[in-house]
Amino acid sequence: MKKSVILRSSTLVALASVFAMSAANAAELKPGDVIDASNFDQVKEDTFEGHKIKDLITDKVEVLIKNYNLKIPLRASEEIPVPQEDIENTKKYAGEVKIDPETKEVTGYKAGTPFPDIDVNDPLAGFKALNNYYYQNTYGNSFDGSYTFLFVDSNRGLDRAQRWWTFSLKMKGRQTGEPVLGDGTLVKKQLLFAVEPFDIKGLGIFTVRYDSKRLEDNWAYVKSVRRTRQLSGSSWMDNMAGSVQLNDEYDGLSGRPSWYPTAKLIGKRHVLAVAHLPLTLVNPSGATNAEKYPTVNTQEKPFSMPAKNVEWEPREVWAIELGMPGEHPYSKRILYMDTKFPRIYNVEHYDKSGEFAKISFVMTTPIKGDDGILSMTPRQGLCFDIKRQEGFVYLQEADAMANRRGVTENDVTLGKLEAAAK
Structure with missing residues (x-):
């Protein structure tokens, strides 16, 4: 019996020594260090800004690093100040x-963050x-x-490139002036139409988003008949511009939260996320795709990940599990949303059988609007x-502007979509 106790004690001491050695060997990574498939297993116990690498990287992002050529250069985290107008x-x-x-519907919203705590x-x-995000x-x-x-x-590379133009106007949640435009029944109006190449130029959608459980109204311009046609209410689940991204996935999540049966806050x-992306994203004069889209x-190969810069x-972040309605192509999503301000960075999508099928990243940076x-x-x-081994990427161009001076409600209408298309 004594021998058994001694052996167990020795084992515990040995294990403690191994853990102590591992802790001693763990390093603190620095800005500029790159995590990729060649070193992930070696650095996963290391830290960055006090967090273990394996804790900063979800298991699904680890799959992308090891199997899909995702490289993650590190940068020092930087706070993003919330505008004083939003605080007030x-x-x-x-x-x-x-x-x-019961319904998960929100009422009484005008401006600012609806649920700050x-x-x-x-x-x-x-x-x-x-x-808060919506x-x-x-x-x-x-x-x-x-x-x-x-x-x-992912195997062949870039299939095609298109240019689109968008114009969105918030009807609620406005920072300056009156917090609500109109009678309070709308959240947002938006235009989206194709500019290039020529064969799709003029295609477009005008969207009206209601501040209720009512589905959005969408009108599409049909080139063949030179008329607009209203789309079905289920178009919010359709593929966006023929891509692997659905309409309700734009910018992380664009569907109204009450359309989804469950939203569980996991914790x-x-x-690791991209919250400061100040680089030039589109260079029209570039001679190669690498120069055009740096x-x-x-x-x-495989080609579907961000560049290494x-x-x-x-x-x-908050980790949120979002259940999908029965008619939706997916069964659930896991979203990672900043706790300091409403910004979704990463979304995991699971198919009807519950298998991980798709991942989305939204990359942003603070910019000043036309009003500062x-x-x-x-x-x-x-x-x-x-x-499907397919990717879809959207890149903001240099002409993008928030709070452009002189914008009015009349700038975002069905008539504007028809005029732009023609």
């Missing part, structure tokens, strides 16, 4: 906002966090500008369908 609006209006525990024990915490995901009263869409095959953690991997930093107020807009988005 939150103090002024948040107390008027309510959420129905999230309690992890609140059964409605997931819906509250997503409504109402305030892009700072500013308006946003317009061009985007380049890239359609990528709080830190992940933040997209167009040179190394895109830097990642630790961000504190800080704005957060999606500079680069990436959606990679693992099963």
